[in-house]
Amino acid sequence: MDILSDTLAALRTGRPSVVRTDARAPWGVRFQPVAGAGFHVVVEGNCFLLPVAGDPIALGPGDVVFLRRGTGHAICDAAPGEPVAFEPSRVDTSSPIGRFAVEGDGARSVLVCGAYHLDIDRPHPLLGDLPEVIHLPAGPGRDPALRSAVDQLCAEIHRPQPGSDSVVAALVDLLLLYILRSWYAELTGERTQGWASALNDPLIAPALKAIHEDPAHPWTVESLGSRSGLSRAAFARRFTSVVGEPPLGYLTTWRMARAARMLRETGDPLGAVAQKAGYTSEFAFAKAFKRHFGTPPGAYRRERRPASGAASASAGQGPKGTT
Numbered sequence: 001m002d003i004l005s006d007t008l009a010a011l012r013t014g015r016p017s018v019v020r021t022d023a024r025a026p027w028g029v030r031f032q033p034v035a036g037a038g039f040h041v042v043v044e045g046n047c048f049l050l051p052v053a054g055d056p057i058a059l060g061p062g063d064v065v066f067l068r069r070g071t072g073h074a075i076c077d078a079a080p081g082e083p084v085a086f087e088p089s090r091v092d093t094s095s096p097i098g099r100f101a102v103e104g105d106g107a108r109s110v111l112v113c114g115a116y117h118l119d120i121d122r123p124h125p126l127l128g129d130l131p132e133v134i135h136l137p138a139g140p141g142r143d144p145a146l147r148s149a150v151d152q153l154c155a156e157i158h159r160p161q162p163g164s165d166s167v168v169a170a171l172v173d174l175l176l177l178y179i180l181r182s183w184y185a186e187l188t189g190e191r192t193q194g195w196a197s198a199l200n201d202p203l204i205a206p207a208l209k210a211i212h213e214d215p216a217h218p219w220t221v222e223s224l225g226s227r228s229g230l231s232r233a234a235f236a237r238r239f240t241s242v243v244g245e246p247p248l249g250y251l252t253t254w255r256m257a258r259a260a261r262m263l264r265e266t267g268d269p270l271g272a273v274a275q276k277a278g279y280t281s282e283f284a285f286a287k288a289f290k291r292h293f294g295t296p297p298g299a300y301r302r303e304r305r306p307a308s309g310a311a312s313a314s315a316g317q318g319p320k321g322t323t
Contacts, residue, residue, distance in 0.1 A: 001213045003199060007126050008176065010257045013264060013304070014117035016172040019088040019098035020157045021113050025106025028076035028083035036118035037127070038070040039179065041150050045109030050074040051133055062138025064146065066179050068130040070115060077109060086113070095165050096172075097157055112154060114172050119264075122292055124257055125195035125244060134183050146178040198242045203228045207239065207247065215255050216278035221247050251278075256292045259285070263301040270297055 013036070023029065023045075031038070040049070042063045049057040049065055051073050059065060059075075067073065074083045088098035100113075118127070136143060153171040156164050184196045198204045206227040211219065224247050225235030239247045259277040262268055268276075274285030289297045 001209050003205075003208055003212050004126075004177070004180065006212050007124060007257075008173075010254075010261045011118045011124055011126070012116070013119050015096050015169050016114055016116050016176075017096045017098065018112060018114040018153070018157060018168055018172050019086075019100050021086075021088075021100045021102075021111040023077070023102035023109045023111075024104030025077045025109070027102040027104055027106075027109070028074055029086050029100075029102065030074045030083035031072060031086045031113075033072045034070035034115045034117075036070050037116045037176075038067045039114050039116075039175070040065050040075065041112040041154070043110040043112060043154055045077070045107060047075050047077050047109055047111070049133070049135075050076065054133070057133065057135055059135075060138065062147070062150070064136040064138075064150065064175075064179060066130075066134040066136075066176075066183075068127055068132060068134070071132070075111070077107070095160075096169050097160060097164065112150075112157060114175075116172070116176055119257070119260060122253075122256065124253065125250070129194040129196055129244075130180075130183070134179065136179065136182050143178070143182045146175070146182055149175050149178055193242055193244065195243055201242055203230060203235075204239055204242050207235070208243075208250075211251055211254055215251065215258055216276055218278070219248070219251055252288065252292070255279075256289060259289060259297070260293070260300065260304075263297055264304045273297065 021029065040059070042059045042061055044061060046058070046060050049059055051057070051067075052071050057065065076083060084102060086100060088100035090098050136146065138147070149171055153168065153175060156168050156171065160168075180196075184199075187196060198208060207224040210217075210224060210227050221236050222232045224239075225232050228235055228238075230238065236247060239250075243250055245253070255277045259273055262273045262276065266273075270286070271282045274282045277285060279285035279288065286297055289300070293300060295303070
């Protein structure tokens with residue numbers, strides 16, 4: 001069981017979208033918030049990311065920046081005028097690929113700007129554990145897998161071919177994994193707490209794997225602790241210290257994330273969803289789901305299934321679906 005891939009799949013609510021942005025100085029672009037996470041790759045030129053809070057971040061060729069909550073922000077060259085709204089056009093109505101240009105007479109900058117549509121109603125620790133902005137500067141020999149994915153993505157966007165829609169969607173998903181891997185690697189030996197560190201913790205990772213492999217199992221703190229070779233009390237203390245919530249609390253978080261995905265993506269009866277989520281009755285499941293998300297599962301399904309489809313169909317469309 002690949003816990004990271006499993007978690008990202010459960011949180012995804014639609015296809016990612018990506019836009020090639022071509023700007024001439026002086027320029028500034030204003031990005032609206034997106035329900036999910038966003039990223040930018042600088043292909044050519046130099047610019048600055050202007051987050052909602054914090055100092056500007058200088059970006060150069062090959063730099064990658066990831067915004068975990070897709071908050072509103074701006075990107076500009078050294079001397080921008082009034083930022084223009086990011087309103088890209090699409091290659092076609094069903095494509096995740098878009099185009100955007102800012103006309104000018106000065107130096108040229110080229111960026112790849114993308115969005116991941118993720119369920120952010122109740123953030124999984126994967127998202128909550130990340131900083132607001134992850135900046136991965138380019139450098140000789142640094143993150144070769146990430147650089148390879150960036151190069152392939154840029155090539156597909158620059159000159160789309162038959163099958164590019166699928167290739168681009170797969171590459172953007174791959175890019176997210178490489179961004180997270182690169183950030184996790186920088187934490188090695190420096191951080192002992194958080195969901196990311198739990199993935200490699202020899203005493204906690206086996207329990208996480210068990211929860212992800214079979215969330216419907218009637219796990220107890222004792223049975224999970226046995227996977228790690230720890231007593232009930234010792235396991236509970238270590239799990240809570242590393243992950244940030246008690247073992248059964250995380251079990252509920254993961255069950256709810258899986259249930260939400262089933263409600264968005266399938267037509268399974270609520271009773272079947274409840275059973276797959278580890279609940280013996282539909283009533284108990286509905287009560288737990290409402291407590292977690294603030295809305296009953298039936299209402300969540302009615303609200304989210306159309307929204308999920310719209311997000312997929314409108315990928316690459318504009319500031320409402322792209323960052």
